[in-house]
Amino acid sequence: MILTRRHLLGLAAAGVGSAWAVRAWPQAVRAPDARFFRIGTGGLGGLYYPIGGMLALAISNPPGSRPCDKGGSCGVPGLVAVAQSSHGSVANIKAIAAGTLDSGFAQADIAYWAYTGSGVFQGQPKLDQLRTIANLYPEHLHLVVRKGAGVATPHDLKGKRVSMDEQGSGTLVAARLILQAYGLKESDVQAVYVPADQAVQRIKDETLDAFFFFAGYPAPAISELAETVAIDLVPLNGAPAQALRDKYGFFAQDLVPIGAYKGVTRTETLSVGAQWIVSSNVPEQLVYEIATALWNETTRQLLDKGPPKAKLIRLETALTGLAVPLHPGAERYYREAGLRK
Numbered sequence: 537m538i539l540t541r542r543h544l545l546g547l548a549a550a551g552v553g554s555a556w557a558v559r560a561w562p563q564a565v566r567a568p569d570a571r572f573f574r575i576g577t578g579g580l581g582g583l584y585y586p587i588g589g590m591l592a593l594a595i596s597n598p599p600g601s602r603p604c605d606k607g608g609s610c611g612v613p614g615l616v617a618v619a620q621s622s623h624g625s626v627a628n629i630k631a632i633a634a635g636t637l638d639s640g641f642a643q644a645d646i647a648y649w650a651y652t653g654s655g656v657f658q659g660q661p662k663l664d665q666l667r668t669i670a671n672l673y674p675e676h677l678h679l680v681v682r683k684g685a686g687v688a689t690p691h692d693l694k695g696k697r698v699s700m701d702e703q704g705s706g707t708l709v710a711a712r713l714i715l716q717a718y719g720l721k722e723s724d725v726q727a728v729y730v731p732a733d734q735a736v737q738r739i740k741d742e743t744l745d746a747f748f749f750f751a752g753y754p755a756p757a758i759s760e761l762a763e764t765v766a767i768d769l770v771p772l773n774g775a776p777a778q779a780l781r782d783k784y785g786f787f788a789q790d791l792v793p794i795g796a797y798k799g800v801t802r803t804e805t806l807s808v809g810a811q812w813i814v815s816s817n818v819p820e821q822l823v824y825e826i827a828t829a830l831w832n833e834t835t836r837q838l839l840d841k842g843p844p845k846a847k848l849i850r851l852e853t854a855l856t857g858l859a860v861p862l863h864p865g866a867e868r869y870y871r872e873a874g875l876r877k
Contacts, residue, residue, distance in 0.1 A: 547766070570599050573826075574615040576628035576640030579702070580621060581732035581757025582749070583643045583811070583845055587672070590617030590842050591812075592834040595826050610834040612825040623731075625706030625750075629694055632815050633663045639814040643675060643706040645752060645786040647813055647859035656709050667863035669812040669827060669854045673848040676748045676807045680735075680758055683766035690718040690770060698725040699735040699747035710806075711748035713784075717776040732757040740765055752810065752845030753796045759803055762798040769803040777806060786857065809857045816863065823865025831873070851875070854866040 560641070575592055578584030595611045602608025611617070620637070622628055628640030629650045642650075649655030653662035681687040687696060693715070701707035708729065715722060727746070736757050738744035749755060761767060769792055781787045790807035792800070814823060829835060830850050839846040855862075855875055862870070870876045 547740045551754060553799060560588035570823075571612075571615050572820075574638045575619045576622040576631055576637040577619050577640075578622060578624045578628075578641065578705075578751075579731040579733065581736065582624075582751040582755055583675075583843060584751075585619065585621055586756070586843060587846055587849075588641065591830065591835075591845060592617035592619040594838055595829040597829075599661055603830075604834070610832050611695040611829045612822070613711040615822075615825075616650040623702055623704035627651075627704035629663065629666065629813065630704075630812060633665060635815070635817070639669065639812060641672070641732055641810055642813050643710075643786075644671075644809040644811055644857055644859040645784060646706045646709060647785060647811055648741070651860040665814045665816045666860045667814050667818075667823075667824060667866070668858050668860050669814050669863060669866050670849075670854040671832060671858060672810045672812055673752050673866055674686070674788070674790060674808045675752050676805050677707075677714070677744060677752050677772060677789055678751065678753075678755065678758060678792070678805070679770040679772065680739070680749065681768050682739050682742070682744075682763070683768055686744055686767075687770060690714055690720070690772065690776070691832070693718075693746060694724045696725055696745040697728065697743065699728050699730050699744055701735075701748055701750075702729050702731045705731075705750075706744065707748050707750040707766075710750055710808075713780060714748070714772065717780050721778075731847060736761045739767070750808075752848075753792050753842070754844065756798055756843075766799060767797070769797070769800050769805070770807050771804045773804040777804075781804065786859065800808060809859070811859060813860065814863050818863065818865075820863070820868070823863045824868050825865075827866045830840075831869075840853070 567785045575588050577588035596615050596617045597609040597611035598616050603630050604610035611783040629642050631637035649657045651666050654752040700711040732749045735747035786808050787806050794802040817819040839849050
């Protein structure tokens with residue numbers, strides 16, 4: 537059995553785990569040049585998941601595929617990349633360090649704290665084997681509220697039913713920082729810890745007043761919610777947001793523009809970079825080939841047809857705000873591309 541581009545697209549879109557893929561495609565695994573490469577993404581309601589599927593497709597070139605110059609895949613020869621859904625940034629970073637993922641997406645702040653053993657990783661061993669393939673795009677912190685819930689500023693969350701996102705997510709870390717910056721403790725809200733898709737359903741059921749979610753806009757889960765329920769985004773600005781930016785250099789003041797979600801006006805918020813992280817244990821040549829596939833013209837065309845944030849994955853911003861050092865294979869690619877001396 538030969539893995540075709542159509543088969544790979546099905547795997548990437550489904551976000552299936554590599555163990556399932558090994559069982560499903562045993563002939564491909566037995567091929568001497570077949571290699572699986574796992575990409576940890578995020579929950580089903582965010583952008584990590586679909587973008588992970590696109591990048592898995594872009595860098596894959598399964599055994600038996602036609603070569604790039606003959607209309608086939610322009611990915612890494614023999615590579616079968618699989619995007620896996622996960623609990624998000626923190627879970628991805630830990631899985632990369634443990635060797636259960638080959639790579640994954642993570643917010644810049646989470647990657648930095650893990651690499652330095654600081655912040656939310658204070659008191660834990662430094663995960664100094666983390667390396668970067670590329671900065672991808674800015675992620676925006678969404679504080680979504682049901683219209684009529686009486687929440688105009690983060691201060692108004694006191695006593696409200698709020699989803700902080702699930703354990704292991706970068707959103708949960710950021711939500712705790714936001715509450716602290718605005719003078720609230722986690723115990724001041726009726727906190728629940730569920731992913732965005734479950735939070736959306738609870739907003740619809742009116743059993744939840746608000747939820748935090750870190751994602752590039754437009755996040756599919758929030759777009760779907762805005763089509764059925766009247767919502768607002770709460771601004772994250774002013775002195776508390778400035779204090780966060782001063783303390784943590786990876787935060788930037790940003791905005792979600794009008795029209796990003798139905799009925800939601802232009803909203804100031806905070807953002808961090810979404811970055812593609814890998815272990816230093818991954819061979820230099822493989823990461824070099826992955827970077828080469830990531831930035832070829834075929835991948836550019838694929839990304840330009842994807843979600844709006846996929847259009848922001850560009851070579852010229854690949855080295856913006858890196859939280860951890862580049863992998864040597866990526867360093868080699870960017871040096872050859874003229875982005876590094």
